[in-house]
Amino acid sequence: EKGGYDHFMLKEIYEQPSVIKDTYRGRLLANEGIIKMAGIEDNLEKFVNAQRIVIVACGTSWHAGLVAEYIFEEFTRIPVEVEYASEFRYRNPIINKGDVIIAISQSGETADTLAAIKLAKEKGAFVFGVCNVVGSSISRETHAGAYTHAGPEIGVASTKAFTTQITVLTLISLRIAKAKGTLSHSDYHNYLAELETIPEKVAEALKCNDVAKQIAAIYKDSPNCLYLGRGYNFPVALEGALKLKEISYIHAEGYPAAEMKHGPIALIDEHMPVIVIAPRQGHYDKVVSNIQEIKSRSGKIIAVVTKGDVQVRDLADHVIEIPDTVDALSPLLTTIPLQLLSYHIAVMRECNVDQPRNLAKSVTVE
């Protein structure tokens, strides 16, 4: 049932090209310039007129929500807030008429997310769900929704759910942007065409597996690890750190790269591996100077770069290459090497990759 892979997590990492495609199949008609999603079409007015979108989720789904914040704001110009469901539900949140709530959950059973949805409904909000499990509690409790088509995710560490959530949320943003006219005609069409190429680019990114394994062997005994990214890739840094923590039990933290100088740079010495997400299309020059700051304090740099990069390659101790894409879609690629790195480190540390200690696949208690 693991399809020849040693662990479900690895199988699920490798399923990403096909499940991303399954998630946009029939919804993304790039040649026609159309996005078809019944749950959005039926409620288009609500999204178009939204004064604000509030995303509620936990864990990895919350990270997908953070990526979506950057995408929604850029594409649709609707202000977005991303909330931990557990914080949102206990703070008498302000929900105004015209707010749209999006709840993201792989399992559709997360207790805090479910409670946040019920609260938002009581306050009169329109609640839209992005779930993976068909017929789950959250999919039933929301007013409308769109499923990710990731298939069953067995590994406790979420991988393919994350990238398919981002895929669905990108489709939704593009549909709203089209209705609102907030993206130029050419940008809109370019994003559709680029999204269609993502599965083959994820397949290409997966070829870094051997490099990721070599790097894992060098750093597997590090007690700490930092992950840095900016813009669309700041949430990917958080997700990379979470993946490492939960399956390898190494302490890791994700930061927006520019925040280093406000404190965490004090942690840097020759024993600290720093994983820097530095694709060419992002805030590349800024990230390069952040890398220099770490270098000059003897930190070890593992950089995720766009294929063909030379500048970061000169500075970094190790590089992992991914294909080129537009900034907004880069999280779908940059996240791949981070998943593989965590996986190999956990295997080398003889951790129980698919069922890490203290964790459950669905958190049905608060």
Ligand code: F6R
């Ligand atoms: C991390 C992980 C958890 C879940 C979180 C939310 O790898 O699996 O952080 O993302 O418990 O779960 P769902 O998405 O099912 O609501």
